[in-house]
Amino acid sequence: MTQSKVCAFGDDPMVVRHTFAQFPSGVAVLAVDIGGEKHALVASSFMVGVSLEPCLVAVAVQKSSETWGAIKDADSLGVSIFGKDQGDLLRKLASKDRAARFEQVVIEVRDEGAVYIDDAALWLECSIHEVSEAGDHWLALLEVKQLGVGENEPLVWHGAKFRELVDAESVGVK
Template sequence: MTALTDDPMLVRKTFAHFPSGVSFLSAERDDHKHALVASSFMVGVSLEPCLVAFAVQKSSETWPLLRDAERIGVSVAGEGQADLTRKLAGRDRARRFEEVSHSVEESGAVFIDGAALWLECSVYSESDAGDHWLVLLEVRDLGMNDIEPLVWHGSRFRGLALESSVDVE
């Protein structure tokens, strides 16, 4: 077995083989909208209180602008939003929201139109996790749309391929 420190690209390639959703975390503060894109988003952390989680690099310049927001909008990208994902993750933070259809709540949470689901959250806790912060968010409101989610797998965007479906109650 190869030691992780021998080939850090192997770690990235291996992690990229795990499929995940793509989430936009966004808020408006001081009349400026801020967004970051996370593929490390996880739902179902806790039901009481209702918690979700994501990891963000400590080098992120956007997270410090979001962490103190009253509320953060989480929009899980819908199928067909790959180009939008690239735009919102772009380096030009001042232009991220240009021509992006979205809404802003009174709380400052920003939601991206066309998302598969949305969550209005507040920061519950933040923990040191190596070169990342592990952030727990408390869900204050939520909803979903009849849209399939965008999937990130193998360093590419993909849609779901449903062979059959099973309803879970």
């Protein structure tokens, strides 16, 4: 008998977290300035290409997120995808001390309130298209209004570590 590749995970969330951590992703920060107060929500659940016409991306946000409560009605959200050397910045923008998140962080604030971090891999200006319930998260569809690509390569989040992209065909080839 062949051994099964899958097994029941019961009610152990750590098994689920550990398994999902093997799925690599980029990490986004949704950022906005509302009346001079800046908010940042770091999310690895960010997903591009949900739809091309209209241009939609998605993010899953924990229902417990205080930042989401503050930004969910914003007209415009800045989305920056962290670059390969921005792990420390990511940690800062995701820190528990919400008031300190933007201390000494180089940003650009646009008139409509969208906030972008410097040296990101790419930037999107989005509006909130639709929000639906997804278990213990909100699933937010964002409509992309403007976009741009930076010169920094993206940081990769995998196995609870920050990693960098490597060209597979160049590995081991002399």
